[in-house]
Amino acid sequence: MTIDDLKALIAQAEFHKFLKMDVLDLEADGKLSIRLPFDESYTIFRKAGAYHGGIIASLVDVAGAMACSIVKGHPTPTANLRIDYLKSPARCDLYADAEARRVGRGLGVADVTIRDENGTVYALGRGTFNTADPRPVG
Numbered sequence: 001m002t003i004d005d006l007k008a009l010i011a012q013a014e015f016h017k018f019l020k021m022d023v024l025d026l027e028a029d030g031k032l033s034i035r036l037p038f039d040e041s042y043t044i045f046r047k048a049g050a051y052h053g054g055i056i057a058s059l060v061d062v063a064g065a066m067a068c069s070i071v072k073g074h075p076t077p078t079a080n081l082r083i084d085y086l087k088s089p090a091r092c093d094l095y096a097d098a099e100a101r102r103v104g105r106g107l108g109v110a111d112v113t114i115r116d117e118n119g120t121v122y123a124l125g126r127g128t129f130n131t132a133d134p135r136p137v138g
Contacts (some may be wrong), residue, residue, distance in 0.1 A: 001070045006032070009069065010062070019058060020124050024065075030071040032098025034063050038110070049091035051122075056094070057083055060112045060125030063096035068108035068129040071100050076108055076129040083125040092116045107134050 001009075007023050010016045026032040035041075036059050044052040060083050070103040098112045108131040114123040129131060 064127035
């Protein structure tokens with residue numbers, strides 16, 4: 001899967017369009033980086049500018065799923081997601097660095113780090129994704 005293929009896959013989902021994510025880099029073995037530019041609509045309290053946890057969770061989810069999708073060549077929906085929030089980001093772009101750890105016939109596992117431009121880590125996530133081929137058999 002190329003970076004253009006991945007951008008096209010992400011662009012198909014309306015929620016992904018709301019997030020305004022930008023794929024920065026990918027490797028065929030299931031590594032990628034995504035940037036989420038700060039937008040006040042992502043905050044829980046506009047005055048403070050702190051991100052809502054759901055936005056961070058969504059970024060972890062999309063980045064992990066796309067890491068497995070790169071390896072499989074098709075969408076890999078989420079089966080399970082775990083996130084540890086370490087610090088609350090505010091008024092900064094976020095970067096999701098994802099790596100597929102194992103991608104099998106039925107399930108894949110990916111780890112995701114959410115950080116800012118300076119490398120401050122805000123969240124760590126791990127997802128399990130359905131890697132079965134979605135095309136009908138026969």
